[in-house]
Amino acid sequence: RHGAGATVHLGEVADWPEVPLQLGQVSGLALDSDGNLIIFHRGDHRWGLNSFDIQGRYQQRSFGPIQQSTILVVDPNKGSVLKASGRNMFYLPHGISTDKDDNYWVTDVALHQVFKLGNKDRPVVVLGEAFEPGNDRNHFCKPTDVAVDPVTGNVFVSDGYCNSRIIVFSPEGKFITEWGAGIRIPFSVPHSLVFLPDKRELCVADRENGRIQCFLAESGDFTKEIKKDEFGGKVFAVSYAPVHGGLMYAVNGRSGLSVPLQGFVVNYSTKEILDTFSPESQEFRMPHDIVVSRDGTVFVGDADTNSVIKFTETFVQAHLKP
Numbered sequence: 001r002h003g004a005g006a007t008v009h010l011g012e013v014a015d016w017p018e019v020p021l022q023l024g025q026v027s028g029l030a031l032d033s034d035g036n037l038i039i040f041h042r043g044d045h046r047w048g049l050n051s052f053d054i055q056g057r058y059q060q061r062s063f064g065p066i067q068q069s070t071i072l073v074v075d076p077n078k079g080s081v082l083k084a085s086g087r088n089m090f091y092l093p094h095g096i097s098t099d100k101d102d103n104y105w106v107t108d109v110a111l112h113q114v115f116k117l118g119n120k121d122r123p124v125v126v127l128g129e130a131f132e133p134g135n136d137r138n139h140f141c142k143p144t145d146v147a148v149d150p151v152t153g154n155v156f157v158s159d160g161y162c163n164s165r166i167i168v169f170s171p172e173g174k175f176i177t178e179w180g181a182g183i184r185i186p187f188s189v190p191h192s193l194v195f196l197p198d199k200r201e202l203c204v205a206d207r208e209n210g211r212i213q214c215f216l217a218e219s220g221d222f223t224k225e226i227k228k229d230e231f232g233g234k235v236f237a238v239s240y241a242p243v244h245g246g247l248m249y250a251v252n253g254r255s256g257l258s259v260p261l262q263g264f265v266v267n268y269s270t271k272e273i274l275d276t277f278s279p280e281s282q283e284f285r286m287p288h289d290i291v292v293s294r295d296g297t298v299f300v301g302d303a304d305t306n307s308v309i310k311f312t313e314t315f316v317q318a319h320l321k322p
């Protein structure tokens with residue numbers, strides 16, 4: 001997307017969205033096949049320190065489901081809301097992904113469930129038992145994200161805050177396999193997933209281990225780990241662009257170490273950090289999900305500032321040697 005010599009830097013698009021979006025905690029972002037941004041947010045619900053008991057059971061069921069529209073389809077250029085849905089369904093939204101048919105796959109950490117949403121008002125597939133945390137084929141514990149293999153339609157679920165595994169289901173929701181238990185250092189909050197279509201690998205933001213781990217989609221065999229000091233010990237989310245050999249995008253999180261909160265662009269093959277970025281107009285406080293579009297535009301959702309920030313590629317002409 002850019003000529004030789006120029007280095008690319010992602011810069012914040014200051015006047016986006018043109019009209020402020022009424023958002024609660026932004027937990028998940030996705031893109032549909034038209035390049036529209038899908039925002040999954042929590043309206044007037046918040047994940048606080050007393051939202052769950054020690055067993056991981058949600059404590060605020062009496063609040064009822066979020067009444068605002070939790071799923072917003074937003075025009076990527078203006079930030080205007082094209083469609084709003086997801087009312088009276090969710091308690092604590094978390095991850096959202098689209099499949100090749102533009103179905104939405106979402107997770108709710110209070111419900112401990114995964115949903116496939118088509119264009120009907122009732123979910124097409126529901127995985128997990130409402131409000132029942134667990135660790136088997138029919139129960140998750142605060143599942144965090146979903147990724148769908150565009151070829152097989154298989155569904156990968158990162159489970160979750162109180163489990164340490166990836167579970168694989170068929171497109172219809174039949175259990176296929178799971179992995180994570182056997183690996184040398186278990187996942188610690190597998191928090192975000194991205195499917196690499198050109199490599200047919202699944203990558204996981206292993207949040208509290210501050211690393212990205214990748215696996216062959218077919219077998220679950222480990223292929224690669226990307227762990228950088230610059231991450232500072234926490235990686236909250238990953239995304240990917242199958243260009244220039246593969247570019248991995250990530251955002252880190254607040255940790256005891258005093259490293260800046262920022263986004264990263266990493267060369268998938270060499271693991272070299274090509275760029276770091278953060279907004280000028282505000283500070284990241286909890287960058288929680290990240291997506292990258294075909295034209296290289298990046299959106300980051302922040303679950304603490306309740307905002308989505310847009311970044312586009314600016315070209316910093318390399319200083320040609322005299």
Ligand SMILES: O=C(N[C@@H](O)C(=O)O)c1ccccc1
Pocket residue numbers: 025027047048049094303
């Ligand atoms: O991680 C947490 N939250 C975010 O990831 C999120 O809001 O999804 C969290 C953990 C403990 C207590 C309160 C919040």
